[in-house]
Amino acid sequence: MLDLQAARRDTPGCFDRVFLDSAGSSLPPTPVLETVIAHxxxxxxxxxxVAADERLDDLAAVKTSLGRLFDVPASSIALTDSASRAWTSFFYAVPLLPGDRILLSQAEYAANAIAALQRAKTTGASVEVIPSDASGRIDVDALRGMLDERVKLVSVVHAPTNGGLVNPVREVADAAHAVGALVLLDACQSVGQLPVVVPELEVDALSGTGRKWLRGPRGTGFLYVRPRLITELEPAVLDLHGATWTAPEAYELAPDASRFELWETDVAGRLGLGAAVDYLLGLGVDAVTEAIAYRAGHLRDGLADIDGVTVHDLGVQRSGIVSFTVDGVDPVAVRDALAERSVTVTVSRRSSTLLDMSARELAAVVRASPHYFVSPADVDRFLAHVHDLARS
Incomplete structure (x- = not known):
């Protein structure tokens, strides 16, 4: 069990406000802040x-820590400046020809969908959407009916940005691999709040960010690539870090996942990312998952009991993201009214998850995402404010 008071002492920003936006950009703990500032x-x-050269071992340790978190070799990890950069670095390296097929989930994130549509336009491949089942998750039976040898990549959003849904990753991966398709997992909203053990999920690549549930700095991200695939893929963008110029007309790619990296980087940010991962590992992923689930459940149940409030979360298993609307009040107005009361939430708009939100006829939802440093009193305070808004 987590020590709530210790977690709050390490999070000074949580004392003067109710912070419910770890799905956006969380509050970094003090060790992360100190690491970044010191560098x-x-x-x-x-x-x-010189400062970077002094920390070469520590920079290498960031990948080692991420490898421990995912149970993969450090050599299969690339460090990037964002989850989107990580996702697209792998996606644009997958060869596509006319007639090839890309499958997206109904809850696909906009950045992924835009990249897929662009590549379809330039390569002659097609983009298709996997239907959702009655619970809102990827319909694995429908997926099996869509799969054939022309499917080159299946994109899975582990925990969508606009609600509490969690998709059945392993079932999707097993189905896709049966026809030789690759599986790219968008773990942007799951790493740091859910167990993400790659050998159990069986995905071929995974992208994520430091700034959300990991509580790391902005401008940090990471990419895992299955080791046997690394040497088969050439990134669309290379520089002198991912490859070596060996002759006037020749270059040699790095043998490990660093071929997906670029030379210039925010060294302080990467060291902060390593500190954030180590902080999570020190707390224990299972303990963090349990604490977030408890807080999100408390928040979700409390909202459901307020007249005039609708909770919009889908799925069977739920993440720490809670989405809702207040009858007759624009979600932006809800966000702003709560901000005046020192409560931080955000708004998820249709354009971020166009397919899912359009199907449910939602223009926007309020998104609340409590991390483990949020106290039960914080949740009660938030619920009281939402109750007042709904009543007024």
């Missing part, structure tokens, strides 16, 4: 190159 100070003292 920036060191850069100011000796310059960025």
């Amino acid at each position: 920036l100070r060191r850069e100011a003292e000796v310059g960025g190159y």
